[in-house]
Amino acid sequence: EAGVAQSPRYKIIEKRQSVAFWCNPISGHATLYWYQQILGQGPKLLIQFQNNGVVDDSQLPKDRFSAERLKGVDSTLKIQPAKLEDSAVYLCASSPSYRNEQFFGPGTRLTVL
Amino acid sequence: DQQVKQNSPSLSVQEGRISILNCDYTNSMFDYFLWYKKYPAEGPTFLISISSIKDKNEDGRFTVFLNKSAKHLSLHIVPSQPGDSAVYFCAAWGSSNTGKLIFGQGTTLQVKP
Numbered sequence: 001e002a003g004v005a006q007s008p009r010y011k012i013i014e015k016r017q018s019v020a021f022w023c024n025p026i027s028g029h030a031t032l033y034w035y036q037q038i039l040g041q042g043p044k045l046l047i048q049f050q051n052n053g054v055v056d057d058s059q060l061p062k063d064r065f066s067a068e069r070l071k072g073v074d075s076t077l078k079i080q081p082a083k084l085e086d087s088a089v090y091l092c093a094s095s096p097s098y099r100n101e102q103f104f105g106p107g108t109r110l111t112v113l
Numbered sequence: 114d115q116q117v118k119q120n121s122p123s124l125s126v127q128e129g130r131i132s133i134l135n136c137d138y139t140n141s142m143f144d145y146f147l148w149y150k151k152y153p154a155e156g157p158t159f160l161i162s163i164s165s166i167k168d169k170n171e172d173g174r175f176t177v178f179l180n181k182s183a184k185h186l187s188l189h190i191v192p193s194q195p196g197d198s199a200v201y202f203c204a205a206w207g208s209s210n211t212g213k214l215i216f217g218q219g220t221t222l223q224v225k226p
Contacts, residue, residue, distance in 0.1 A: 004156070031212060042117070042202050042216030043157070055211050091156055098212035099145070104156030 002026065004105035006092050012111045018080040021108045025073070025094030031055075032069055033102060034077050035091040043091055049075065050098070079110075087112045116140045117205050119217035127225050132190040134220050136203030139184065143205040147214070148177060148188050151200045160201075161188070193224045 005024040013019050025032050030051050035043035046065065048056040051072035060067070064083070069075040079086055089109050093102040118137045126132045136146075144165040149157035163170040163177045163186065170177050176189045190197055203217040 040122075040218065042204070042218050043214070044216070045213050048211060048213060056213055093156070095212065099206055100212070101159050102212070102214065104158065106154065106156050
């Protein structure tokens, strides 16, 4: 069974630039999560989708971050414009539904200069 | 507000000995706890979990203990192996039913041969 795929794996940008991350969850998983992991901290949920609807985006900085999950499969997370404090690993996870084991992708390491 | 805390950033043990990783939480509404293991450049992978109705769950070399009155859980690895060297995250399902995971900061375990 293929795992959660993410791209790119690494990205370096300058502050005020835009960046987008892509996630392909495990086939059949209805729930998709985007987490932000800052160095030395645990992952923090940014947004959760159930199929193509948003369940929780309470910690998403909506003035600069946006996410979508078209057709309830792949998802993209965008940052526009980026700030220095956005430097982190962005993890995508999927699960069959709520409160099931979450399977994580390898993450995208973002460096904002 | 750090609802899940891992106060030891790192732990070093000798191969064959016991590793004990600790985790504290503040929200008494948490009803399910999970441990994830993370290798460098990979996403976290699920290790073991425990429901709040239990005080112990065992899976091979891994045992998780839960002390609800103290709001404390611990992960025991016996015997420890060099391949266990990784970052370990304690996590709890939030008090809502959305499946949102609240992570601790992580503990880096090094098992020396």
